[in-house]
Amino acid sequence: METVRTQDATFNDLPWKIEYLPERCTMCGSCVAACTFKAIEAGVERRSITISTGHQPEPNQQHKAIPVIKQRNSITNTCVGCGMCEKVCPNRAIKPIRNADSRVNMLARIGGSPIKRGGRNNLTKERTLDKIVIGRISQMTDPSLDSERHTFDILAPFGRVLLPGELPLSVSDGELRLNEWTPPVHWIYPVIFSDMSIGALSTRAWEAISLATAFLNERHHIPVRMSSGEGGMPVQLLKSEQLKYMIMQIASGHFGWNRIIKALPHMKVDPAGILIKIGQGAKPGDGGLLPAAKVAEHIQAIRGVPKADLMSPPNHQGLYSIEESVQKMHMSLNAAFKFRVPVAIKCAASATSVSVYNNLLRDPYRICGGFFLDGIQGGTGAANEVSLDHTGHPVVSKVRECYLAAVKQGRQGQIPLWAGGGLGLTGNAAADAFKMICLGANGVFMGKLLIQLCGCVGNEEGRCNACNTGYCPTGICTQDPRLVRRLDVDKAAQNIVDYMLALDSELRKLMAPIGNSSLPVGRSDALVTTDKAIADKLAIQYAC
Numbered sequence: 001m002e003t004v005r006t007q008d009a010t011f012n013d014l015p016w017k018i019e020y021l022p023e024r025c026t027m028c029g030s031c032v033a034a035c036t037f038k039a040i041e042a043g044v045e046r047r048s049i050t051i052s053t054g055h056q057p058e059p060n061q062q063h064k065a066i067p068v069i070k071q072r073n074s075i076t077n078t079c080v081g082c083g084m085c086e087k088v089c090p091n092r093a094i095k096p097i098r099n100a101d102s103r104v105n106m107l108a109r110i111g112g113s114p115i116k117r118g119g120r121n122n123l124t125k126e127r128t129l130d131k132i133v134i135g136r137i138s139q140m141t142d143p144s145l146d147s148e149r150h151t152f153d154i155l156a157p158f159g160r161v162l163l164p165g166e167l168p169l170s171v172s173d174g175e176l177r178l179n180e181w182t183p184p185v186h187w188i189y190p191v192i193f194s195d196m197s198i199g200a201l202s203t204r205a206w207e208a209i210s211l212a213t214a215f216l217n218e219r220h221h222i223p224v225r226m227s228s229g230e231g232g233m234p235v236q237l238l239k240s241e242q243l244k245y246m247i248m249q250i251a252s253g254h255f256g257w258n259r260i261i262k263a264l265p266h267m268k269v270d271p272a273g274i275l276i277k278i279g280q281g282a283k284p285g286d287g288g289l290l291p292a293a294k295v296a297e298h299i300q301a302i303r304g305v306p307k308a309d310l311m312s313p314p315n316h317q318g319l320y321s322i323e324e325s326v327q328k329m330h331m332s333l334n335a336a337f338k339f340r341v342p343v344a345i346k347c348a349a350s351a352t353s354v355s356v357y358n359n360l361l362r363d364p365y366r367i368c369g370g371f372f373l374d375g376i377q378g379g380t381g382a383a384n385e386v387s388l389d390h391t392g393h394p395v396v397s398k399v400r401e402c403y404l405a406a407v408k409q410g411r412q413g414q415i416p417l418w419a420g421g422g423l424g425l426t427g428n429a430a431a432d433a434f435k436m437i438c439l440g441a442n443g444v445f446m447g448k449l450l451i452q453l454c455g456c457v458g459n460e461e462g463r464c465n466a467c468n469t470g471y472c473p474t475g476i477c478t479q480d481p482r483l484v485r486r487l488d489v490d491k492a493a494q495n496i497v498d499y500m501l502a503l504d505s506e507l508r509k510l511m512a513p514i515g516n517s518s519l520p521v522g523r524s525d526a527l528v529t530t531d532k533a534i535a536d537k538l539a540i541q542y543a544c
């Protein structure tokens with residue numbers, strides 16, 4: 001018998017165990033082929049039975065070798081619970097079972113390197129938004145609207161909004177004239193498809209989201225905009241009319257911007273906006289990370305890099321203060337597009353968010369086109385687990401504080417506030433968006449929801465979350481062409497379109513009862529909570 005070595009990992013240490021029923025299995029091999037993590041393998045097990053067949057006991061030992069599917073006893077080939085094996089098994093002979101006694105987090109720092117994970121923050125289960133309801137309903141004194149028949153104005157600004165008195169208007173010869181330049185502002189749908197790069201996502205997943213964006217705009221006249229994420233864009237798209245639906249992101253790695261700058265003279269239309277990413281809510285203070293496994297040839301071409309781990313610095317180089325960032329980045333990016341394209345900034349929610357917003361509000365050039373705040377429950381392509389689970393700040397109270405700081409100065413709405421980070425997490429993005437808007441956001445941005453609609457099987461309870469590995473079993477977060485083929489672009493795009501059409505109706509269903517026909521930005525009187533601490537912090541009504 002082999003010596004027991006207590007330090008070695010066993011099945012009981014892994015986060016997921018495979019439940020296998022050999023009596024149902026026909027050894028078709030589908031499960032092994034489907035498992036991108038090589039967590040299971042076909043093997044042979046020896047069985048030994050003692051039988052007696054005659055009138056007199058004549059024990060006879062028989063040995064058999066039977067083929068089986070086995071879970072690998074390996075931390076590097078850990079089952080992530082994606083369920084692909086279960087999905088493809090024609091006989092329901094195999095499925096992953098969560099292991100409550102897993103010790104893998106103690107054992108997985110192989111070679112002394114920190115655990116990395118993609119996907120989501122798994123420690124924040126309690127959401128403030130779920131403890132808030134829309135409690136002010138117009139009834140007797142101010143009738144509510146009919147959500148089916150009334151016309152609603154569901155638009156939010158992307159770009160610096162000037163006060164009426166600040167507009168350089170004059171009347172000459174009976175005509176209203178604009179005397180000087182005014183900052184560009186686009187009125188768009190209050191849900192932006194959030195920044196997931198073309199390296200983090202597979203080409204098909206990125207294409208599905210951009211297809212859904214174009215379809216919603218052109219067929220349904222819903223002016224949704226999509227952010228490119230840090231990593232550039234395909235040249236074809238840069239030169240196409242569809243560029244007008246895209247918000248181009250620049251982050252600290254400046255990936256893809258060489259191509260964008262070269263494509264500038266060939267652009268037929270302006271992009272919808274520029275988003276300068278300073279930080280990300282799911283891993284604040286950490287730069288982007290695209291592991292070499294995902295740096296496929298087309299990613300190398302778009303980003304102009306060799307096949308290697310691509311790490312963006314945690315901060316923009318040469319940036320020592322937010323004031324400097326506003327001046328340098330905003331000025332150069334505004335100038336690059338001849339001051340025709342709104343430029344906004346995205347930061348991770350943090351204890352300092354209000355100070356940053358206050359500084360932006362004082363922007364003397366009036367060119368800061370928006371403040372995007374990203375909270376702790378946002379998603380990530382790849383990050384150290386310690387950053388994912390133990391850094392970050394919830395976004396709800398920060399948006400509220402920023403809004404109230406602007407109200408105090410009489411500047412609310414001038415630099416639009418956009419909120420993101422885990423919105424739509426529980427399935428109802430319209431309710432989350434509506435509540436954030438009532439708290440002071442002009443609009444919201446969502447990314448994780450989109451990949452869920454594409455077919456992602458990950459969740460906040462640790463299922464899958466292997467977006468960093470390059471082995472995404474659904475073809476969404478991988479660059480392996482065999483896996484990417486698993487994703488049906490048209491179906492994924494259709495799911496997103498259907499969800500957004502439903503979300504649009506749901507937003508109306510929430511606006512109508514409070515009697516608002518335009519977005520209720522800052523209408524905190526519409527919200528009620530049964531949690532006293534939340535009521536006090538957000539300055540909304542407490543009810544019990």
Ligand code: SF4
Nearest residue numbers: 035079080082083085
């Ligand atoms: S659940 Fe996913 S990772 Fe686990 S064995 Fe099945 S296919 Fe492989």
Ligand code: SF4
Nearest residue numbers: 456458464465467472
């Ligand atoms: S299915 Fe793909 S995108 Fe979803 S959590 Fe797993 S690896 Fe990430």
